[in-house]
Amino acid sequence: MLARVAESLYWIGRYVERAENTARLLDVNYYATLESAGVVEDFWEPLIAISGSMASYQERYGSAGMDGQGVPIWLAFDRANPSSIVSCLSRARENARSLRDRIPSEMWEAINRAYLSLCFDTERVLRTDALHDYCVAVREACQLFFGMAFAALPRDQGWAFLRLGQKLERADNVLRLLQVRTRPSEEDAQEGAQALENHRLMAVLKTASAYEAHRKRYRSRLEPRRVAEFLLLAPDFPRSVRYSAMSLAKSLRDIAAVTEGPEAMRPAVRSLLRDADWLVARLAHVDVRHVIDDASPGLGDLLADVTAIGTAIHRAYFTA
Amino acid sequence: MFDGYAASGFYDEMFDAQGVRAHYERIHAYLQGLGRAEFERRRALLDLAFRNQGITFTVYGGLDVDGAGTERTIPFDPVPRVIPADEWAHIERGLTQRVKALNAFLRDVYGRGEILRDGVIPRELVYSSTHFRREVHGVTVPHGLYTHVVGTDLVRNETGEYLVLEDNLRTPSGVSYLLANRVAMTRALPGLFSGARVRPVQHYTTALLELLRSLSPRDVNDPTIVLLTPGMYNSAYFEHAFLAQQMGIELVEGRDLFVEGGRVWMRTTAGRAQVDVIYRRLDDDFLDPLTFREDSLLGVPGLVEVYRKGRVALANAIGTGVADDKAVYAYVPAMIRYYLSETPILNNVETHLGLDKDGLDFMLSNASSLVIKAVGEAGGYGMLIGPAASKDEIERFLKNVRAHPRGYIAQPTIALSRHPTYYPDSGKFEPAHVDLRPYILVGENITIVPGGLTRVALTRGSLVVNSSQGGGSKDTWVLSEPRRERVQRQHQEQEGGH
Numbered sequence: 001m002l003a004r005v006a007e008s009l010y011w012i013g014r015y016v017e018r019a020e021n022t023a024r025l026l027d028v029n030y031y032a033t034l035e036s037a038g039v040v041e042d043f044w045e046p047l048i049a050i051s052g053s054m055a056s057y058q059e060r061y062g063s064a065g066m067d068g069q070g071v072p073i074w075l076a077f078d079r080a081n082p083s084s085i086v087s088c089l090s091r092a093r094e095n096a097r098s099l100r101d102r103i104p105s106e107m108w109e110a111i112n113r114a115y116l117s118l119c120f121d122t123e124r125v126l127r128t129d130a131l132h133d134y135c136v137a138v139r140e141a142c143q144l145f146f147g148m149a150f151a152a153l154p155r156d157q158g159w160a161f162l163r164l165g166q167k168l169e170r171a172d173n174v175l176r177l178l179q180v181r182t183r184p185s186e187e188d189a190q191e192g193a194q195a196l197e198n199h200r201l202m203a204v205l206k207t208a209s210a211y212e213a214h215r216k217r218y219r220s221r222l223e224p225r226r227v228a229e230f231l232l233l234a235p236d237f238p239r240s241v242r243y244s245a246m247s248l249a250k251s252l253r254d255i256a257a258v259t260e261g262p263e264a265m266r267p268a269v270r271s272l273l274r275d276a277d278w279l280v281a282r283l284a285h286v287d288v289r290h291v292i293d294d295a296s297p298g299l300g301d302l303l304a305d306v307t308a309i310g311t312a313i314h315r316a317y318f319t320a
Numbered sequence: 321m322f323d324g325y326a327a328s329g330f331y332d333e334m335f336d337a338q339g340v341r342a343h344y345e346r347i348h349a350y351l352q353g354l355g356r357a358e359f360e361r362r363r364a365l366l367d368l369a370f371r372n373q374g375i376t377f378t379v380y381g382g383l384d385v386d387g388a389g390t391e392r393t394i395p396f397d398p399v400p401r402v403i404p405a406d407e408w409a410h411i412e413r414g415l416t417q418r419v420k421a422l423n424a425f426l427r428d429v430y431g432r433g434e435i436l437r438d439g440v441i442p443r444e445l446v447y448s449s450t451h452f453r454r455e456v457h458g459v460t461v462p463h464g465l466y467t468h469v470v471g472t473d474l475v476r477n478e479t480g481e482y483l484v485l486e487d488n489l490r491t492p493s494g495v496s497y498l499l500a501n502r503v504a505m506t507r508a509l510p511g512l513f514s515g516a517r518v519r520p521v522q523h524y525t526t527a528l529l530e531l532l533r534s535l536s537p538r539d540v541n542d543p544t545i546v547l548l549t550p551g552m553y554n555s556a557y558f559e560h561a562f563l564a565q566q567m568g569i570e571l572v573e574g575r576d577l578f579v580e581g582g583r584v585w586m587r588t589t590a591g592r593a594q595v596d597v598i599y600r601r602l603d604d605d606f607l608d609p610l611t612f613r614e615d616s617l618l619g620v621p622g623l624v625e626v627y628r629k630g631r632v633a634l635a636n637a638i639g640t641g642v643a644d645d646k647a648v649y650a651y652v653p654a655m656i657r658y659y660l661s662e663t664p665i666l667n668n669v670e671t672h673l674g675l676d677k678d679g680l681d682f683m684l685s686n687a688s689s690l691v692i693k694a695v696g697e698a699g700g701y702g703m704l705i706g707p708a709a710s711k712d713e714i715e716r717f718l719k720n721v722r723a724h725p726r727g728y729i730a731q732p733t734i735a736l737s738r739h740p741t742y743y744p745d746s747g748k749f750e751p752a753h754v755d756l757r758p759y760i761l762v763g764e765n766i767t768i769v770p771g772g773l774t775r776v777a778l779t780r781g782s783l784v785v786n787s788s789q790g791g792g793s794k795d796t797w798v799l800s801e802p803r804r805e806r807v808q809r810q811h812q813e814q815e816g817g818h
Contacts, residue, residue: 002576003587097374098552101565105373112374157589259590317589 001157005102007318008095009158013165015092016111019085020142021173022051026075026085027135028206032199033068044071046180050173051075051083072131077122085138086119104152107145114141157258160251164313167251171244171306174208174231179299182228182292201227208239229288241302242283248309249276255317268316275312279305321356321749322348322740331480331737332751333401343404343799350512351399356747363398363742366508370396375500377555394497395792397741398509401754401774405801411474411482411758412768414666417656419470419762422489422643424659426466430457430639440658441651445675448726449648450696451490451641453604455611459628459638462535463764466637469528469599470760471495474666474772476737483669483734485755486649489640491601494773495524495759496559497793499566501773505795518797519770524759525566528599531763532567535633536596543596546570546586548577550602550618560601574602579622584632597633604638646695646729647673670732674725683721683730687714690730692721705783707733736783739794741776753777755785756796770798 029047044066048057057066057074064070076085093115100108118138125134146166153159181204201222205211214222214230234240256269282297282305291299327335334344351359370376376391403411428435429446436443446452471492473485502521506513529545536543549560551573564571570586577586577595585592600607606616611624626632642648650671653664672679672690683692687706694702704717721728738751758772774794775785785791 001589002570002572003589004573004576005570006589094552097557097561099561099571100374101561101563101571105565108374109372113372116371255589259588261590 003318005099006157006161008099009161010165010313012092012095013162014169015088015095016142016145017166017169018083018173019088019092020139021170022075022083022085022088023135023138023142024209025050025207026072027132028203030068030072030131032203044068047071047075049180050176052176053081053083056081069126072126076125076131076134086122089115089119089138102158104148106152107148110141110145110148114145157255160254164248164251164255167244167248168306168310170239171241171248172303174239174241174244175299175303175306177204177207178228178231179303182224197224198222204231210237210239213237225288225292228292232291233283233286233288242280245276245279245283249273249280252276259317266316268312272309272312272316275305275309279309321351321359321747323748325740325749326751330735330751331476331478333737333739333754343402346516347400347402347512359742362508363744366396366398366504367393369504369507370500373500374558375497376558395778396501396504397776397792397794398505399740399742399749400505400512400795400797401739401756402797402799403771405799408770408798410665414482414664415472415758415760415768416766417660417662417665418472418484418487418652419467419760419766421652421655421659422470422487423465423467423762425655426637426640426643427464429642430459430466435655435658438658440654441648442675445647446642449642449645451604451639451645453639453642455624456628456638460630461637462537462633465762467640467643468531468535468635468762470762471757472760474756474758475669475734478735480737482666484652484666485669486646487644487652489644490603490636492757492759493556493559493601494757496562498759498769498771498773498796499524500562501793501795516797517800517802519800521769521771524769525563527761527767527769528563529567529569531761531767532597532599532635534763535635537630537633538596540596544586544593545597545599546572546595548572548574548598548600548602550606554601556601574617574619577620577623579620579626582626582629582631584620584623584626595632597635599635604641607638646693647675647726650729669734672730674721674728674730679730680725683728684718686730687718689733691733692717692728692730695727695729705733733783739774739776741778750780752780753783753785754794771796
């Protein structure tokens with residue numbers, strides 16, 4: 001497979017996953033603020049932290065405007081934010097366009113339709129109180145796209161690279177979510193903290209589409225540690241970091257099985273597989289208390305592992 | 321919806337003085353029966369299908385909100401253009417003859433140059449062509465063929481005669497629209513087809529792939545064939561992607577290829593893979609910065625050297641542009657007589673060359689009634705339509721002509737035939753000028769899919785059909801002979817053989 005094609009598929013996977021994650025983040029938290037007992041600002045700033053765009057946001061807007069107007073615009077519509085929904089869908093579509101000969105036309109049409117219907121006329125969304133509808137539409141468009149891929153893309157390298165991007169992005173996203181949301185909050189010590197914490201943890205779970213799955217497993221009060229453990233280490237929940245890492249490692253092995261000759265494995269590929277296995281092993285054996293307390297490995301270490309795998313993928317496959 | 325349709329003044333494809341031509345009766349009746357509301361509904365479906373599928377071309381210069389080129393769908397008119405079997409047979413014979421002569425000419429000018437030595441075509445004309453590539457003089461090409469994919473523009477004059485307006489021998493585009501138009505039409509207006517005996521066109525990509533395979537310099541079962549595109553910002557990118565997909569070959573950009581050890585390779589996730597045939601949709605100038613334009617980043621450094629050694633095949637070959645120079649065009653009938661000893665079946669449009677003195681004088685003194693074209697331009701650029709231009713515009717244009725007479729030709733304005741076309745603003749069918757670009761594949765055999773791309777000048781009264789100038793397109797039907805006539809003809813041919 002052409003290196004450029006593999007790289008584009010990988011990035012399509014990342015962008016579409018990112019657009020979907022951002023849409024869920026925004027949807028859940030926007031509506032959570034509506035009943036969050038007046039401490040609204042506290043809800044908005046972390047969203048920007050989770051999306052990893054605090055620095056560029058401050059550069060553009062200063063610290064002002066982190067409210068129910070500014071943040072949704074930044075996260076959903078601002079083309080100056082490379083991670084906004086609109087930017088992600090545009091870039092995914094641009095990448096898809098560069099390889100529309102390679103992907104089934106249903107996939108191309110799904111992303112092209114998403115682009116045409118969700119990336120223009122965006123001002124109207126907030127003006128008409130339609131952010132929820134918009135976020136739902138984004139999620140559905142992304143799901144439709146991956147669904148098409150699931151149904152129509154041969155299980156070859158192209159598929160593996162698309163999944164690679166998707167899983168890497170997902171692991172990255174959930175780690176950031178945990179990093180920001182498990183930080184002890186000042187309100188926790190105050191009166192009524194328990195209700196607020198419950199509210200916050202629900203939002204965290206819902207942001208990762210994990211609320212119902214978590215509820216079914218633990219039929220008791222929401223506890224921060226258990227929520228973190230579920231999102232981080234559940235071996236069978238498809239959005240957990242551990243599950244994503246295992247699936248990532250599998251995609252990498254599938255790719256190497258095709259690209260590496262029978263005689264020898266290229267050093268860059270060998271080191272990449274080792275990195276991925278190391279992450280999986282860490283997640284299999286770690287105690288969640290250590291992670292949350294930011295001992296070794298902390299969330300920061302795991303995030304660095306994920307980033308390193310991303311870099312190694314580039315070195316092994318895209319710079320031939 | 322045909323109320324007030326004015327079929328007079330030009331050759332009309334659907335109507336003659338008596339009324340609807342026989343081969344359009346069925347379409348005419350069907351559209352009448354459909355009614356305006358239902359027709360509008362179907363038309364809207366077609367528009368949406370083209371938009372969602374992203375069947376677009378890119379307009380240069382304009383920038384959209386993403387900072388990329390502006391993508392547009394080509395306006396599609398749902399009234400199909402119909403060509404009866406006997407007319408098509410004539411066109412097919414004429415085009416076959418023409419591409420044979422053009423290939424013979426290319427072989428000759430990049431070889432011994434007999435036609436120049438015999439004074440049939442002025443040596444100066446050929447060697448001064450901006451598309452003549454002395455770098456490939458003497459290179460041998462597979463089957464002795466230079467141009468494998470040809471798009472020849474045909475127009476019909478006021479008597480309905482088909483004339484050749486120009487040949488496109490380099491990287492002619494548009495065939496994907498022909499194929500997409502047909503698919504869209506069968507979905508939106510299936511009833512129109514039933515019993516109409518429309519000949520199929522979808523075998524084009526299969527024939528193209530076979531042709532490309534036949535060019536492989538390596539004798540292997542499964543040669544590696546790629547389509548080389550300038551990239552997604554090229555105006556014809558949709559077509560490049562479409563063709564690569566239909567043929568199941570890699571769509572590559574220059575940066576995906578490299579030359580090493582006298583071979584061309586592509587970069588893959590598993591390392592390098594050798595490339596045998598390149599269907600290039602990139603002009604000569606950009607192919608190889610070591611041979612042609614050194615500032616070009618689109619091509620592959622060293623490609624031409626590998627090509628010269630015969631280790632990679634290019635379709636079309638390098639240097640074919642010398643034969644679609646608009647001035648060389650004037651000599652194609654002479655080529656047909658010279659190489660094939662035949663009489664041209666399809667005539668050229670009368671053409672005056674700036675290169676010769678009489679031609680230039682004629683051009684300068686009759687500019688207001690002529691179409692004057694720059695020989696190296698395409699897409700409707702670099703062109704003066706005398707009757708539609710102001711005095712000032714003509715004077716400005718003629719300044720260039722006087723400065724570079726070799727660079728211009730002049731032709732009378734052809735009263736291009738017209739075809740009923742739907743105009744949403746009036747809700748009616750109105751006549752619009754059309755041309756026809758059939759696509760000819762030249763390999764060991766010659767394949768022409770029945771039909772071609774009919775382009776239509778949508779601006780009322782305009783003669784310019786190019787999509788870059790706001791033209792649209794139509795599905796083009798070639799009808800097969802009714803069975804009765806076919807049997808009769810075969811019978812006669814057999815008798816003639818005894």
